[in-house]
Amino acid sequence: MRRSIFETEHEQLRDTAHDFFLKYAVPHRAEWEAQGHVGREIWRQAAEHGLLGLEIPEEYGGAGIHDYRFNAVVIEEAARTRSGVALTLQNEIVAPYLIGLGTEEQKQRWLPGMATGELLGAIAMSEPGAGSDLAGIRTSARRDGDGWVVNGSKTFISGGLLADVVIVVARTDPEAGHKGFSLLLVEDGMAGFERGKKLDKVGQRTSDTMELFFSDVRVPAGNLLGEQGRGFYSLMRNLPQERLGIAVAGLASAEHAYAVTAEYARTREAFGQPIASFQVNRHALSEMHTKLQVARTYLDQCILGVSSGELTAEDAAGAKWWITELEWEVVDRCMQMFGGYGYINEYEISQIWRDARIQRLYGGTTEIMKDLVGRKLGF
Structure with a gap:
């Protein structure tokens, strides 16, 4: 599905991010999984490639970008490559608090280090x-x-x-x-x-x-x-962007799971024919494809809404719960199509499945997200 919300400069950053994650992150993923955290050097490397501190003002060493589409392409490529690097923690969560609430002394003290990856929050x-x-x-x-x-x-x-x-x-x-x-x-x-x-x-x-x-x-x-x-109100102001970031990652992950599964279904044979040719699988692939396209249209409008200032807390909550629930539905159905191989850790689909489950919990559970929307509707 062609996406019209991005311009040339966004796609250039996407290419940079994609190549960066494949070169500097993916080869270390098994090592990082074993130790339970990424290496600290990845943050400095990300900064050197222009992927960190996107919204940090230039006077503090950041890029000073106020266009969420740049954030979105970095999040998407981190998810699609299964990089294991949560740049969103610094870009989408920690830095915005200091940018929006910090005194000049606090900004001078912490933001430059965050922009270079030397300081983590x-x-x-x-x-x-x-x-x-x-x-x-x-x-x-x-x-x-x-x-x-x-x-x-x-x-x-x-x-x-x-x-x-x-x-x-x-x-x-x-x-x-x-x-x-x-x-x-x-x-x-x-x-x-x-x-x-x-x-x-x-x-x-x-x-x-x-x-x-x-x-x-x-x-x-x-x-x-x-x-x-005013801490509670500050949280309410910043949480929508965090939740939208979860949705952006979730849809990219679901799309990647679908791509992996579609390729497997074309090449895996049973009873002398590709499993994609069986009606039950063909219908499942068709249904997932359509749902992902619908979700993409919805989410892209939310992405535009951040930069225009039109995205509400309820919009972000709705996007977060709807897309992470769809992510789980798609990833779980894809895993089923792999049969027994889907439950084997060396197969990528099993790794995607494990990583996807938390999406419906952190940043606010699906139930809480629905309640936020419901309250806005007056229920």
């Missing part, structure tokens, strides 16, 4: 007792003299192992409800800040996911990100 929202329910967060930060004292724990934190700075969501006023949350920048090496175990995941094993602990961590007042008490 993470964001710590989820807790053992608070996942999609952000209002249940119990990590606290109390004012003490010229700073804050942070106590609590976080879990499911992507990139927590290598992070030099972590944006921590904490309660600064336990009586203020949604107005009682603030964002604090906790730095590697601060006393009382400890990393727990690296969680043993089903899929996406090249991306480390950590437990983080905070025991009387003293954080300078200058590390408050944004306004005190």
